[in-house]
Amino acid sequence: MLIPLRPGELQRLIPAVATGNQFRVSVGKPQEVLQRLMIAAIGGVITLLISQSQMSSRWGPFWLVAGVVFLLYVLWGPIVQAGQRNATLRRYPAAAIFEGEVADVITRERVENRHEQADSRGRLELVENRRTWMLLELEDEEGYLGRVAFPMDKKHQPIRRGSLIRCLVLSERKDFSKIDAFSDAWLPGLRLWVGEYPFLLRPAFEELCQLRLNNRR
Template sequence: MLIPLRPGELQKLIPAVATGNQFRFAMGNPQQILQRLMVAAIGGVIALLISQSQMASRWGPVWLVIGVVFLLYVLWGPIVQAGQRNATLRRYPTAALFEGEVADVQTRERVENSHEQADSRGQLELVENRRTWMLLELEDEDGYLGRISFPMDKKHQSIRRGTLVRCLVLSERKDFSRIGALSDAWLPGLRMWVGDYPFLLRPAFEELCQLRLARR
């Protein structure tokens, strides 16, 4: 079942500026955080040193500002990244609330990253870090809708075929004959959110579901 959103509702559910959940997600893993810290520290120190050497010139204040911007990269980097991710769904002209069920559940191994390291004989070998992802096929009374995939945790083992699911459906067409994207999904029966990125303002989405679906 698809229930078209009213004008302005999509922007309320997917904000332009990163939320706390989105900021934490965009921060990434410890390795990514360390990389940002290194970029911020190296870039900031170099820019500040240059600004100190050119304080007498008109470029001194400019380099000072650049240094401060670099030092704050750890904070504004994830905010910009999350905002760009949100924009990929906010750009769609048509959105609808979807209520259906899980048609199929699958798991797959995906390579998260890889690197070379020397083995006991001194020879280089490729080491791959893999992670299990869960794939949910969604459908309603009109048939197949699409797929949501996300890194699998132990709590996801309770997801079964027939589980009630709600999410947003985005499309370039008003009749939704072609689906452009799906948001993260809410499984009300399990009180669980799933998805590879927290697009939605979750309390607002749950409230919208109660208001719009209660009338059906």
């Protein structure tokens, strides 16, 4: 079942500015954090040194502000990244609440990164870091709709075929004849949220589902 959102509801469910959950996800892996720290430190030190040498000129305050901005990159970098990711769904002209069931549960191994490291004999070997992902096939009374994929955790083990699931579906077409994207998803029977990234303001989505779905029954 698809229930189209009313004007403005999509923007209320997916904020333009990063939430706390979105910020935490966008911070990323330790390697990404280290990269941001290096950019912040190098960029901040260089621009602050330039500002010291330019304090007597009109460009001194500009370089000082630029140095502070660089030093705060560790904080504003994930915020900007989350905002850009939110915008990928906020831009769609058509969005609807989907209520259906899990048609199938699939697990797959994905290679997250590769790197070379020396073995006990000093020879370089390729090492792959793998992670198990869960893919949920979604369907309703009209048939197959698509899939939601996310890194698997222990809390996801209770998910079974037939589990009730709700999410947002997004499309370039008002009639939803082609589904272009999915948000994170809510399994109310398990009280469990799943998804690679927390697009939705989750309490607001749960409340909207309760209101709109109850009115349809």
